[in-house]
C-alpha cells in the first residue's frame with residue numbers, strides 16, 4: 001500500500017481520500033494530511049481517520065506520493081521545504097490552471113509531476129478527471145495515479161495543450177449545467193407550477209433523459225428527432241431555442257471559459 005501525503009485537506013482532497021478508502025487502495029494509516037490556518041485537516045482526520053501531520057517533514061516522511069490540493073492562489077505561499085522534501089516522490093497536482101512547468105519548478109527533484117483537472121461531481125465519485133504528466137508514467141506510477149483519481153470517477157489522459165479546453169468543458173461544465181437547470185425550473189414556475197412541482201418535473205426529466213441517452217447508446221441528435229413530431233410541441237420549443245441562438249450561446253460559453261483559463265494560466 002502506498003503512503004500518501006496531502007498538501008491541502010479541503011473538498012477535493014477529502015473526495016480523493018474517501019475514494020481511496022472506499023476502493024481499499026489505502027488504509028487511513030497510509031495517509032497524512034496538512035492544511036493551512038483553518039481546521040480542514042482536523043476535519044478530514046475526524047471524517048476519514050487519516051493522520052494530521054505536524055509540518056512538512058512529518059508529512060512527507062516515508063511518503064511515496066504527494067497530492068497538491070490547496071487553492072492555486074495558495075500555491076505561492078507554500079512552505080519552500082516541500083520542494084526538496086519531495087525528492088524522488090511522485091507529485092500529483094489538482095490545481096486548476098497551474099501548469100506542469102510551474103509545479104515542476106517548485107517540485108524540481110520529484111520523480112514525476114502529474115497534473116489533473118477534476119470536477120465537482122468527483123465529490124460523489126461521479127466526476128471526470130483529465131490528467132497529463134511531465135514525463136510518461138511508469139506502469140507502477142500509472143497504477144498509483146489511477147488509484148488516486150478513480151475514486152473521483154472516470155479518468156481521461158489528455159495532452160496538457162488541451163487542459164484549458166477540458167477546464168471549460170468538464171471543469172466549468174457543472175456550473176453551466178446548474179445554470180440550465182435553474183433557468184428551466186424558473187421557466188416552469190412561470191408556467192404556473194409551484195417551485196416543488198417544478199423541481200420534481202425538471203430534475204426527473206433531465207435525470208431520466210440522460211439515463212435514456214446512456215442506455216440506448218444513441219446520439220442526442222437522433223433521440224431529439226425521435227421526440228420531435230412535425231408541427232408538434234417539441235418542434236415549437238426547439239424552434240424558439242434556435243431563434244434564441246441556443247447552440248451559439250453554448251459554444252460562446254465554452255470559448256469564453258477556455259479563453260479565461262488561458263488568461264489565468266499566463267498570470
Ligand SMILES: NC(=O)c1ccc[n+]([C@@H]2O[C@H](COP(=O)([O-])OP(=O)(O)OC[C@H]3O[C@@H](n4cnc5c(N)ncnc54)[C@H](OP(=O)(O)O)[C@@H]3O)[C@@H](O)[C@H]2O)c1
Nearest residue numbers: 008009010011012035036037038039040070071072095096
Ligand atoms: N472544487 C472543485 O470543483 C475543483 C475542480 C477542479 C479543480 N479543483 C482544484 O482543487 C484544488 C482544491 O480545491 P478545493 O475546492 O478542495 O479547495 P478548498 O476546499 O478550499 O481546500 C484548500 C485546502 O488547502 C489548504 N491550504 C491553504 N493554504 C495552505 C498551505 N499554505 N499549506 C497547506 N495547505 C494549505 C486549506 O486549508 P485550511 O482551509 O484548513 O486553511 C484547505 O485544506 C484547487 O486548486 C482547485 O483549483 C477544484
